[in-house]
Amino acid sequence: MVWILAFTCVSKSWFVLINDPDFIEIHLNRSIKTNRERALISEAHKGLTPQTYYSVNFSDKKRSSKPVEIYRPFNHPGEMFNKIVGHCNGLVCLHICSFCCSFEEINKYPNYEIVIWNPLIRKYKKLPFKPIENPDDYVLKVAFGYDQINDDYKVVWILKPRPRLASDLASVAEVGHHVYSLRGNSWRMVEDKWPHKDLYLHMHCSASLNGALHWVAGRSGLTSAIVALDLNTEKFRMHAEYGVAASNWTWLYRLPHSPQQTPSYSKPLALSNNGEEVLMHEYSGKLYWYNIKKKRSRIVEIQKRKRIEESELNFVVVGSLLLLDGELDH
Template sequence: MSHSHIPPELITNILSHLPVKSLARFLCVSRQWYDLISDSGFIKKHLNRSVETNRDRTIILLEHDGSHCGNGFSFDFDDDEDQFCNAVKMYPPLQHCDILDCCDGLVCLLKGREEVVIWNPLLRKYRKLPSEKPKGVTDFWFSQFAFCHDHQNDDYKVLRLFQYNDLPIEIKVYSLKSQRWKKVEEQWPNKEICHWESASFNGVVHWLVSDFGVLDKESLLAFDLASEKFKLYTTPVSPDFDQETRLEALGGYLCFVVNVYGEYNDVWVMKEYGVESSWTQIYKIEKVAVPWDFEYYKPLMFSKNGKKVLLEEHWNSNPFPIEYDVEKIHSKNLIWYDIEKKQGKRVQNWSFPDAFRTATCIGSLLLLDGDNVIDPWQRNASPSEGLNLLLKAVDELENEMLE
């Protein structure tokens, strides 16, 4: 039966169940299918289904040992086994970059203090943001970025904090929808950031802050990307000089982590966002739970049954860094921690790089209209080599269609 006799709504429903790589190939089937798959409504429908089913879950690792970084590796991830499949090598659109954050299948990459790219690794598409370094700035300046989804406006945004010498912090937001930067009129409150890493969740960027010079009165500062307003919340645990506190996002919750170096990780979530009384401890990793030297464990995702959490083990030559340094802070292992049994086990995979940073992705067609990522070998290939690559790709596609 010709697909022209199939009701359009049925075709849409069938295609929305398919993985990203299949849909990328089906763009070439016909103009009708191209218009359908690239339609914003279909992209949103497909994304919602991916979120509901955890479809196309992929682990992205960027090699990160301080001297040789930038190579990327992806791992298909369908269950919570102690071993992942072998790595597939991939090329990020920036070399020598770091993973800033990930959201709905998009990964935000940062190089240095001003070069930012939004990347869909499954589609191999990206968009490079225009530089926002003010002209004439040559002395010391501080820059920090965050990335998340503005649900109210259905827009993906990058927030940038910029401070030059002792001048007030300037806030700008880049909109993927409008493709431009906008200066935020709301003034940064009279607060000092306690830790260089922010946490983006629910369309809001969060920092741990304190009054200037008063580190024992820590609070949570939230900036809503839709309203462009700040709000302060209390944290579940009072700060202590023996501990390090951080913010993360885990399983649809804002997460507060208390780390005592070499002793334990205590993890809390805000069960009802914005309600301070809803802070709830969900697990505590103690030294006896893991048979190796204790490090900081960044939570990445829950297993499908919710009984385990996948962790990124951070190695840090200085457990309390003054400022972010990619050469000193990176990961050596991924770990499954069983919440009920209170036991941790490292994921075994010989294709892991020696040190890396991690992003977790789901299947997404976002950024379908972005620029193509071309790996360095292809970028430098001669015309005859390029033709061979094209013929090889055609052969692979034909074999896949025959299977």
């Protein structure tokens, strides 16, 4: 990615060409289609703060390049913490706050930020700050996705009661949700309500797919369901519950535990260029390729991996020139 940006200094005409929205879109589509201009971003930290980010050239080879440290978008107080809440088309959304953000904390900290960041070209954009007057017993969950219809990237706030007891299901209250539009650079309230007041989130993270954000949710005594927010219409909908005949989801394959067969959480990060292998990230920090047809695994070796602690988060981003007009990080 850096070599493309270097060409902006060749001449004024090259600068105009590379910054043209049509060129940026063509470049992004090529990156997605070819699966070749990708990078593994790793988050590592000791204790609580500060986090350190590394970029590793992404490939299907048995051994990857050594990690290269990349800077966080901007400095913030030591008591604040970066949460990566989503990524899409090379952009990463960072939620910078204390470890458990109540509305009192949101309005108190002047350095509370939500940032959209392109780590490969080192550009970022701070979202406009919008304090909300609400009781301090609520926490804020942030999600990030792409509105395909309007060609717009959106950040969504989900307002969630703070659990008072360990057995509290922490349902999502109908106190209003907000959405930020990158194209319009503004916040507005989502008029649609959460599907059911007693519907709680199993996981805080969301998945961006086909122009909608998805959360795994459920109610007491019911199997898990998927709640989606259409980023175009900004309407909530519920998908059929898992395991029923009318489900909208198709089970493609089951991925096993890590090669060591340890009972550890794993998640898929990306497909190989030929589509035959899945890059898996184990909770302990290990990375391995899993061959779908042969049902075999192979560990991914990264040079000088000791620089990356095991308490890390890994995800894959595509090469993108989005946010070329953003601020340059340190």
